[in-house]
Amino acid sequence: MSDKTGVRYNxxxxxxxxxxxxxxDSPGPGLIAIxxxxxxxxGSLNEDISYNHDNPKRKVxxxxxxxxxxxxxxxDWLEYLQWIGQNxxxxxxxYYDALPDSLVWRNPLSYNEPYVNxxxxxxxxxxxxxxxxxxxxxxxxxxWRTDRxxxxxxxxxxxxxxxxxxxxxxxxxxxxxxIYLNGQYQGQGIDGKKMLKDDRPGAQKNASRxxxxxxxxxxxxxxxxxxxxxxxxxxxxxxxxxxxxIESSKTYPWNGLGVRDHKxxxxxxxxxxxxxxxxxxxxxxxxxNDGGDITVPVKSYQPNDFGLYNMAGNVxxxxxxxxxxxxxxxxxxxxxxxGHVFMSNQYEDTETGKLAKDQYxxxxxxxxxxxxxxxxxxxxxxxxxxxxxxxxxxNDVRGFKDEVQKELYGKTTLINDKSRVYKGGSWNDRAxxxxxxxxxxxxxxxxxxxxxxxxxxxxxGNVFGPKK
Numbered sequence: 001m002s003d004k005t006g007v008r009y010n011x012x013x014x015x016x017x018x019x020x021x022x023x024x025d026s027p028g029p030g031l032i033a034i035x036x037x038x039x040x041x042x043g044s045l046n047e048d049i050s051y052n053h054d055n056p057k058r059k060v061x062x063x064x065x066x067x068x069x070x071x072x073x074x075x076d077w078l079e080y081l082q083w084i085g086q087n088x089x090x091x092x093x094x095y096y097d098a099l100p101d102s103l104v105w106r107n108p109l110s111y112n113e114p115y116v117n118x119x120x121x122x123x124x125x126x127x128x129x130x131x132x133x134x135x136x137x138x139x140x141x142x143x144w145r146t147d148r149x150x151x152x153x154x155x156x157x158x159x160x161x162x163x164x165x166x167x168x169x170x171x172x173x174x175x176x177x178x179i180y181l182n183g184q185y186q187g188q189g190i191d192g193k194k195m196l197k198d199d200r201p202g203a204q205k206n207a208s209r210x211x212x213x214x215x216x217x218x219x220x221x222x223x224x225x226x227x228x229x230x231x232x233x234x235x236x237x238x239x240x241x242x243x244x245x246i247e248s249s250k251t252y253p254w255n256g257l258g259v260r261d262h263k264x265x266x267x268x269x270x271x272x273x274x275x276x277x278x279x280x281x282x283x284x285x286x287x288x289n290d291g292g293d294i295t296v297p298v299k300s301y302q303p304n305d306f307g308l309y310n311m312a313g314n315v316x317x318x319x320x321x322x323x324x325x326x327x328x329x330x331x332x333x334x335x336x337x338x339g340h341v342f343m344s345n346q347y348e349d350t351e352t353g354k355l356a357k358d359q360y361x362x363x364x365x366x367x368x369x370x371x372x373x374x375x376x377x378x379x380x381x382x383x384x385x386x387x388x389x390x391x392x393x394x395n396d397v398r399g400f401k402d403e404v405q406k407e408l409y410g411k412t413t414l415i416n417d418k419s420r421v422y423k424g425g426s427w428n429d430r431a432x433x434x435x436x437x438x439x440x441x442x443x444x445x446x447x448x449x450x451x452x453x454x455x456x457x458x459x460x461g462n463v464f465g466p467k468k
Contacts, residue, residue, distance in 0.1 A: 045437030173361025239305030
């Protein structure tokens, strides 16, 4: 019942406003809930040996969120490639663009050809982190994963036809979450009479309806974590907190200053996979080596206090932020992030609100026309006219507060709006880079044998709730 009007919710006789009181957000497949909090970003970095001066200490707050327990593996990526091959068998470009660059393993003075040929597809490497993927490819994977998870939820619960029936019908473009929520995903045996009964006035008795965001059934979008989220999750300071105070700091995602385990039963064993010294990628044979000449399976070593594996070593990981050396001077202290390019949906029909779709059935995105909600008249003008004649709003704020001239990017600074941050250290990096406060960058369309990624998801509401 409404506290403000006294009108009962979920009653078809008074309009049928449906409010789901018992829905509680839960993580999507593969994710772990991270309770947010305040921490010192860059605080674990005690020595800036590269003299970049790009991550001085500052206090920030990170909202609660979800992040993958492990890095995305080769098996995960092969699932992605198989789906593309099955759904777009004639689109060789889409499949080719999704392939990792296996040539990242090549080195003129190293015999790495076996990795070029076998690393992605051989079953012995199926649980190893995927490498050779660019920042752009990682983002495409996040979009694909969102749709597959939501499609599976709807088919498993009977709201959409099961996979066998859907494959036989083949009447639709592949499922897309935004298109479905906008009411443009047609039929395919929508069932859902028990779960999603349509009680709206005028609805046919026992009629079913599609799921809506208000039902709390579909998951939020998978995405790359922000740099602040990644660093916060990597440190895992929740294990060092008592009565609201962080009692000890960390240099790595585990306690102590070293890279070996101090526990009696496992004393001396490496806690991550990294390059120990020049020419020493794994130590001498025996219990004390790290077991990884290159990468290792994504569930190797001990997880940190959040339950996350390999937040140090194994592979560096892409985060979503654009790199700027002086971002710390311009940061917001709540959910700091640099990299926004604000976009809106393009409409095929403005009267009905029908979204325009690309050749893959995904909504087409266009540059946002204004920083805030427009008047109805301005909205119609921006929809029907060229944006350049109706607005001077710049939706690309990756360079917000930059004092340098953008035309010099990539020429004098080697930094531009496509320079993306990666963190965490890899199998071929020294221990210094495993410190969560370190940061490096590479162009978003480039890839490396030392960079992979994991996905994150925004937490809606707060599953942890206020403390009692």
